[in-house]
Amino acid sequence: MDWEIVIGIETHAQLSTASKIFSGASTAFGAAPNTQASAVDIALPGVLPVANKGAVERAIRFGLAVGGEKVINRRSVFARKNYFYPDLPKGYQISQYELPIVTGGEVRIPTRNGEKAIRLTRAHLEEDAGKSLHEDFRGMSGIDLNRAGVPLLEIVSEPDMRSAEEAVAYAKALHVLVRWIGICDGNMQEGSFRCDANVSVRRPGAPLGTRAEIKNLNSFRFLERAIEFEARRQIEILEDGGRIVQETRLYDSDRDETRPMRSKEEAHDYRYFPDPDLLPLEVSEKWISEIEAALPELPEMKRERYVSEFKISPATALQLTSDRDKAEFFERSVGAADIVAFPTAPQDIAFTMVGEITSLLNEEGLDFSESPIKAEQLAKLRVRVLDGSISSKSAKEVLSEMWSGASDPDEIIAAKGLKQISDAGAVEKIVDEVLAANAKQVEDYRAGKEKAFNSLVGQVMKATKGKANPAQVNEMLKRKLTG
Amino acid sequence: MLNASLKELFAALAQKKVSSVELTRFFLERIERLNGALNAFITVDPDKSLAQARAADGSIARRDAKLLTGIPVAHKDIFVARGWLTTCGSKMLSNFTAPYDAHVIERFNSSGAVVLGKTNMDEFAMGSSSETSFYGPVRNPWGPDCVPGGSSGGSAAAIAARLAPAATGTDTGGSIRQPAALSGLSGLKPTYGLVSRYGMIAFASSLDQGGPMAKSAEDLALLLNVMAGFDPRDSTSVERAPEDYARDLEKPLAGLRIGVPKEHFGEGLAADVGRAVEAALAQLEKLGAKRVAIELPNSGLSVPAYYVIAPAEASSNLSRFDGVRYGHRASDYSDLADMYRKTRAEGFGAEVRRRILIGTYVLSHGYYDAYYLKAQKIRRLIADDFGSAFGRCDVIVGPTSPTVAFKIGAKAADPVQMYLNDIYTIPANLAGLPGMSIPCGFGGGGLPVGLHLVGNYFSEARMLNVAHQYQLATDWHRRQPPGI
Numbered sequence: 001m002d003w004e005i006v007i008g009i010e011t012h013a014q015l016s017t018a019s020k021i022f023s024g025a026s027t028a029f030g031a032a033p034n035t036q037a038s039a040v041d042i043a044l045p046g047v048l049p050v051a052n053k054g055a056v057e058r059a060i061r062f063g064l065a066v067g068g069e070k071v072i073n074r075r076s077v078f079a080r081k082n083y084f085y086p087d088l089p090k091g092y093q094i095s096q097y098e099l100p101i102v103t104g105g106e107v108r109i110p111t112r113n114g115e116k117a118i119r120l121t122r123a124h125l126e127e128d129a130g131k132s133l134h135e136d137f138r139g140m141s142g143i144d145l146n147r148a149g150v151p152l153l154e155i156v157s158e159p160d161m162r163s164a165e166e167a168v169a170y171a172k173a174l175h176v177l178v179r180w181i182g183i184c185d186g187n188m189q190e191g192s193f194r195c196d197a198n199v200s201v202r203r204p205g206a207p208l209g210t211r212a213e214i215k216n217l218n219s220f221r222f223l224e225r226a227i228e229f230e231a232r233r234q235i236e237i238l239e240d241g242g243r244i245v246q247e248t249r250l251y252d253s254d255r256d257e258t259r260p261m262r263s264k265e266e267a268h269d270y271r272y273f274p275d276p277d278l279l280p281l282e283v284s285e286k287w288i289s290e291i292e293a294a295l296p297e298l299p300e301m302k303r304e305r306y307v308s309e310f311k312i313s314p315a316t317a318l319q320l321t322s323d324r325d326k327a328e329f330f331e332r333s334v335g336a337a338d339i340v341a342f343p344t345a346p347q348d349i350a351f352t353m354v355g356e357i358t359s360l361l362n363e364e365g366l367d368f369s370e371s372p373i374k375a376e377q378l379a380k381l382r383v384r385v386l387d388g389s390i391s392s393k394s395a396k397e398v399l400s401e402m403w404s405g406a407s408d409p410d411e412i413i414a415a416k417g418l419k420q421i422s423d424a425g426a427v428e429k430i431v432d433e434v435l436a437a438n439a440k441q442v443e444d445y446r447a448g449k450e451k452a453f454n455s456l457v458g459q460v461m462k463a464t465k466g467k468a469n470p471a472q473v474n475e476m477l478k479r480k481l482t483g
Numbered sequence: 484m485l486n487a488s489l490k491e492l493f494a495a496l497a498q499k500k501v502s503s504v505e506l507t508r509f510f511l512e513r514i515e516r517l518n519g520a521l522n523a524f525i526t527v528d529p530d531k532s533l534a535q536a537r538a539a540d541g542s543i544a545r546r547d548a549k550l551l552t553g554i555p556v557a558h559k560d561i562f563v564a565r566g567w568l569t570t571c572g573s574k575m576l577s578n579f580t581a582p583y584d585a586h587v588i589e590r591f592n593s594s595g596a597v598v599l600g601k602t603n604m605d606e607f608a609m610g611s612s613s614e615t616s617f618y619g620p621v622r623n624p625w626g627p628d629c630v631p632g633g634s635s636g637g638s639a640a641a642i643a644a645r646l647a648p649a650a651t652g653t654d655t656g657g658s659i660r661q662p663a664a665l666s667g668l669s670g671l672k673p674t675y676g677l678v679s680r681y682g683m684i685a686f687a688s689s690l691d692q693g694g695p696m697a698k699s700a701e702d703l704a705l706l707l708n709v710m711a712g713f714d715p716r717d718s719t720s721v722e723r724a725p726e727d728y729a730r731d732l733e734k735p736l737a738g739l740r741i742g743v744p745k746e747h748f749g750e751g752l753a754a755d756v757g758r759a760v761e762a763a764l765a766q767l768e769k770l771g772a773k774r775v776a777i778e779l780p781n782s783g784l785s786v787p788a789y790y791v792i793a794p795a796e797a798s799s800n801l802s803r804f805d806g807v808r809y810g811h812r813a814s815d816y817s818d819l820a821d822m823y824r825k826t827r828a829e830g831f832g833a834e835v836r837r838r839i840l841i842g843t844y845v846l847s848h849g850y851y852d853a854y855y856l857k858a859q860k861i862r863r864l865i866a867d868d869f870g871s872a873f874g875r876c877d878v879i880v881g882p883t884s885p886t887v888a889f890k891i892g893a894k895a896a897d898p899v900q901m902y903l904n905d906i907y908t909i910p911a912n913l914a915g916l917p918g919m920s921i922p923c924g925f926g927g928g929g930l931p932v933g934l935h936l937v938g939n940y941f942s943e944a945r946m947l948n949v950a951h952q953y954q955l956a957t958d959w960h961r962r963q964p965p966g967i
Contacts, residue, residue: 039583043803045576046563046585046682048717080799082846084823091802143807271846273855276689276796278718 003238004204005231006211007167007197008159011174012152013184014128014192015058021127021151022049022094029190037130037145043089048277051078055151058183059101059125060283060291062153065181065298066120067105069288076101078125078278081270086143087130095154097272100124101281107157107177108300109169110318118170119158126152153183159198159208164227168220171195173299180299180324194218199230201238209234210244214251214258226251230258302327310334310346319354325369329353332375342386349382356396360403373402381409388469394418420469424476427460427468431476434459445481453477484509485645486963489554489702492648496543496553503539503553507532507597510555514600514646521622523631523640525560526568527600535597542595550709552595557647559638560601561608562693563682564588567598571684572606572616572634575804575811575830585682586714587651587693594709599647602637606832607801608658608686610634611904612894615834620891623666624964625930629888632662632904638696639666645967649697649706653683655690656789657883657908660920663696664883664933667922669950669960670696671703672908674940675915676721679714685800687793688719690912699960700921700950704729707943723941731948737771739949742876744779747907747935753886755926760882763923763934763953767880770952777872777879781864785910786902788865791845791858792913797835798842804830837898866914873939878949882907883920883933911937921950922959931959 020027023040040047063072079097102123108115130148132141155174161167175193178184186193195218200211214230217223229251234244249258274280299321306317321327330353337345353368357378361371381402385395390413401412413419421427435442438459444452460473484506487495495501511529518524532555539553563569563581565588570576584592591598605615613621613636623631624644631640635652639662642650652659654672663670671694678693685691695706708729713722743764748757768774806812806826813825831839845854872879884904894901911918916937923934934953938946954960 042808044563044582044809045569045571045579045684045803046581046680048681050716050718082799082802084802084805086805086807086819089803089808091805092799269848271799271843271848271851273795273799273846273851276687276719277685 002204003201003231003235005163005227006159006200006202006208007161007164007227008211009157009161009167009170009198010196011155011171012128012194013155013174013178015055015151015153015183016185017052017054017058017151019052019054020149021052021055021125023149025149027150029187031146033142033144034146037148041089041145041149043091049094049275051278051281052151055125056101056281056283057291059123059153060288061181061183061295062123062155062178063102063105064288064292064295065177066107066123067102069292071102071104072283072288073099073101073103074283074285075099076124076281078275078281079272080275081272083268083270085129085132086141087132087145087148089130089145089148093127093129094275094278095126096124099280101283107170107173109166109173110314111166111169116160116166118160121156121158123153123155126154128152159200164224164231167197167227168224171220171223176299176322181295188218191218195223197223197227197230199227199234200244201231201234210246212244212246212258213248215248215261217251222251222253225253225256226258229256233258296324299327306330306346306350310350312347312350316350316354320350323367325367326353329368329371329375333379336376336379337383342383345379345382345386348386349378352378352382352399356399372405373399374407377402377407377409384409384413388420388472389413390418390420391466391470393466394420417467419467421464421467424472427464427472428476430463430468431460431473431480434463435480442481453481485967486698486961487648488699489551489649489697489705492554493548493551497548499543503536503543503597504533506553507536507555507599510599510647513644514641517644517646520627521624521640521644521646522603522619523621523637523644523646524557524600525570525572525603525616525618525637528567531566532597532599535592539595539597549593549595550705551591553597554595554649555597555599555647556591556706557599557602557638557641557650558588558591559604559635559650559652561604561653561684562587562651563684564598564601567601569601569684570617571608572604572618573830573832573835574617577617577811579810583682586679586716587710588682590709590712591651596709602635602641602650604637605634605658606835607684607797608634608653608655608691609797609834609838611657611661611901612889612891613637613640613662614891614895615832617832622891623888623930624967625667626888626928628890629928629930630665630891632665632884632888634658634662635670635696636662636666639663639668639670642666642668642696642698643964645963649695649702651693651710652696653686653691653693654908654912654918655686655692655793656912657905659694659696660908660918660933660935661884661904663920664922664935665888665931667931667959667962667964668696668698669700669703669921669954670694670919671707671943671947672911672918673707673711673943674721674917675912676719677711677917677941677943679712679717679720681714681716681720685796687796688800689796690789690793692912700947700954701729701732703919704732704944704947704951707947726944728944728947731944732951734948734952735771736767736949736952739767739772739878740775740876741767741772742775742777742872742879744777744782744872744879744881746779746782747881751885751903751906752882753926756882756884756886756932759924759926759932760934764880766956767949767953770956772949775876777875779865779868779872779910781861781868782910784861785865785913786906788858788861789905789909789913790841790902791854792862794838794842795846795855796842798839798846801831801835801839806830834898862913865910869910869914869916869937869939877938878942878946879937881935883935884908887926887928887930887932907935916940917943917946919946919950921953922962923957924959929965931962
């Protein structure tokens with residue numbers, strides 16, 4: 001009998017504010033230890049937290065993007081999560097517990113069977129802890145509080161994913177979204193976007209199984225492999241008649257396995273209660289409307305529009321909307337093309353973008369905002385192919401010149417003499433000459449040898465130095481040979 | 484100088500009858516002589532104080548005097564002051580020199596006052612007798628075997644013994660008003676949010692409020708003018724237009740409706756205190772006030788509710804004292820958990836440990852609803868009681884404390900008896916209302932009795948008016964302890 005894998009994901013997205021969530025200290029990555037820890041961050045006696053409006057604004061932006069104004073709680077409450085750890089200076093973490101700022105919403109992901117909506121349970125604001133460093137201190141531990149108080153949005157999904165592939169698609173869609181709306185830089189190496197996966201397995205239709213939580217997965221690949229390993233592990237245990245223990249596990253990428261995080265499961269009682277130093281977070285209708293008005297068109301909406309308006313395939317539309325720069329590049333390019341005269345130009349531009357240009361950019365580690373080929377010039381080039389001025393083959397040559405710095409495709413076409421002969425009379429003259437000089441091939445073709453036809457085309461192209469339009473040549477040859 | 488009001492000191496300074504250095508030396512010398520017996524101060528630093536006094540004299544010479552320029556003020560050791568040892572009465576912070584100024588200290592500094600020293604207090608403000616300090620108990624100048632009240636007992640004893648003209652205190656359940664009552668002083672706990680808590684070491688954040696302690700209501704008004712004000716670093720600080728709290732001092736009391744809650748005159752109130760308070764009520768009536776009987780039906784629940792909420796918040800607020808970054812750390816430990824255990828067991832006294840345990844318990848899974856949540860509901864009921872009462876009266880008047888000062892050690896072994904000291908003061912903290920105590924006579928042993936005033940939100944100017952008019956008609960506040 002089959003097993004069904006059930007996955008829910010908790011994501012910690014670092015909000016892209018310049019200062020921390022409850023203090024004025026900088027959030028910049030990579031500073032010397034403890035140089036970005038203020039009196040508030042190190043929890044000196046007497047200090048108090050003050051909520052960062054920018055962090056709240058970003059959380060609202062997220063809520064609007066995943067569910068609109070109805071998922072934004074007008075009143076949410078900061079609570080204290082109490083536990084002792086050396087990198088937690090106050091002895092509690094300020095988070096949101098019973099009343100988070102966002103309740104509900106969904107993220108749409110592509111699957112093999114079309115689009116699927118992954119429901120969100122909630123998203124809440126909280127502060128990050130510091131970092132404990134256990135090496136280099138000869139039996140002691142070093143504490144770096146630069147991260148303490150960095151603003152996080154914890155995004156919790158429902159257990160709606162049914163495979164590692166769907167989990168990755170969800171994480172990727174979320175990763176695109178948070179960067180798209182400008183609330184998180186998405187840098188996974190620096191820990192700005194990290195996922196915990198809750199994994200369980202069950203027989204289809206059965207109630208949810210006992211889950212294991214795999215912590216701190218900081219790449220899509222690790223997320224995928226950790227879930228695959230964990231699901232296999234659980235299935236093996238169950239098939240051997242064993243039971244799954246609810247626990248927190250870590251993924252070891254070197255050994256490609258998950259293992260328990262604590263040898264002994266400690267029952268934590270965090271003693272949550274509303275933080276009396278912070279008033280309930282009240283957000284006004286006016287503020288929500290202002291934030292909503294400034295929200296960019298979302299990737300989902302763009303995808304739908306590309307498919308219906310430009311006849312782009314859903315798969316290509318997904319690629320075009322993997323980041324905002326790329327989508328903007330595409331739209332600028334389409335805007336520069338005459339799509340009334342050349343209705344297929346958007347598909348042509350999209351094809352070149354996700355193909356040739358993407359591989360060129362990837363080689364150099366650039367993104368679309370840094371592309372040496374400008375969106376308007378790409379449009380011009382593709383129109384030259386569509387209007388028959390140059391061949392697709394020549395277009396590749398022009399594109400490579402554009403990449404190397406020359407910007408105007410028309411200048412490149414002229415300089416390289418790539419313009420096709422589209423004057424029918426000129427082409428016909430050459431075709432007649434070739435037919436006259438190759439009587440044998442003409443005879444072979446008429447006798448049913450298809451190959452002879454290709455040879456004749458080749459002769460014409462050679463005689464025009466490749467500048468004839470192959471479609472035109474084909475058509476003309478066929479007419480003359482059968483006529 | 485001993486009995487001069489702040490206004491008189493200000494005038495003497497302005498007229499160059501005395502310099503700030505002379506004034507500061509005068510009080511430092513008294514502290515030097517008398518503090519050994521009273522234990523009112525934890526830290527004095529004459530060099531620092533005199534440097535401020537010299538600067539103040541410079542300002543006066545340049546005719547650049549501010550509200551309190553040159554006047555020495557003592558501060559409860561719960562306010563952090565840059566460069567000063569700030570202990571909160573605890574071994575835990577016995578080595579902590581503050582690197583920044585509390586908002587209250589900033590306000591005093593910018594109004595030209597001189598920091599005279601840091602006063603003794605119950606450890607982390609947890610107590611009603613100033614006996615729980617790591618630095619030993621404070622003695623009441625009115626009766627050396629008696630407590631001065633607490634937790635701001637050091638500030639109270641300092642003013643009562645004329646070691647300081649004025650002082651700051653903090654009040655979570657009565658910690659300004661009860662020591663003011665037991666030490667024959669005037670003390671004001673402002674509306675929650677009026678005085679910034681930034682730099683005031685937290686005991687119970689939703690209840691803590693800083694305020695002034697002095698010899699008269701008139702002095703309190705001046706001090707509150709300095710202390711009150713919006714501070715963006717405290718999210719619970721209230722943003723409102725600045726007020727002159729002395730503006731209504733001289734208004735007559737004709738037409739004033741004083742509410743007298745029957746619940747504050749029942750069982751537990753000592754007869755001597757009751758008599759003094761009754762006489763004070765009669766005096767207020769003589770001044771034109773009308774007496775209105777009111778009810779505060781839920782006030783009996785205030786002590787139990789308080790002893791859930793305050794310890795709950797304290798248990799979390801005091802988690803930062805873990806030996807990791809500053810303060811006391813045990814010298815010998817085997818691992819991290821052992822370091823925490825030993826540091827906190829050594830660093831905190833018995834009362835603080837008791838409250839951390841209570842607070843941890845009431846917030847625990849399975850108990851939260853029964854204790855913490857229920858206490859919060861009671862808190863709302865108590866606030867509602869006051870809301871209805873203020874529909875019928877302008878100020879509520881009663882006793883501050885059920886008894887006069889008790890003997891040192893008398894209640895130390897019985898926490899519940901100790902907690903009941905604050906039965907009349909706690910409701911104002913739970914509701915966030917301003918409360919005040921002024922001297923209104925003497926009870927057994929010649930010990931002072933305090934009259935408690937509770938006003939509506941932000942009605943400090945009106946309360947000070949009532950207190951000042953009472954003090955114009957009486958001289959209880961001018962009495963000083965024998966032998967001073």
